[in-house]
Amino acid sequence: MKQSQGHIFVYSEPALGTTFKVYFPRTDRAIEHLTSIVPEPTTLRGTETVLLVEDDEQVRATSRAILQRNG
16 A cells, blocks of 8 residues: 555444445556466465454354365
């Protein structure tokens, strides 16, 4: 965000949830079209770390199971 001169607004209330608003500066530059073809991944399993934040235990457990099942 900093390198793009943008910012994030976060608003949260207990039992109501959290809102993240991400702002980037407007630009008048033309869109660069990519012509290279990105190969399809051979697997959907990655090496990333996912932070799962959910205050509802059932939703959290279901989300965790789905993420684990899909690597």
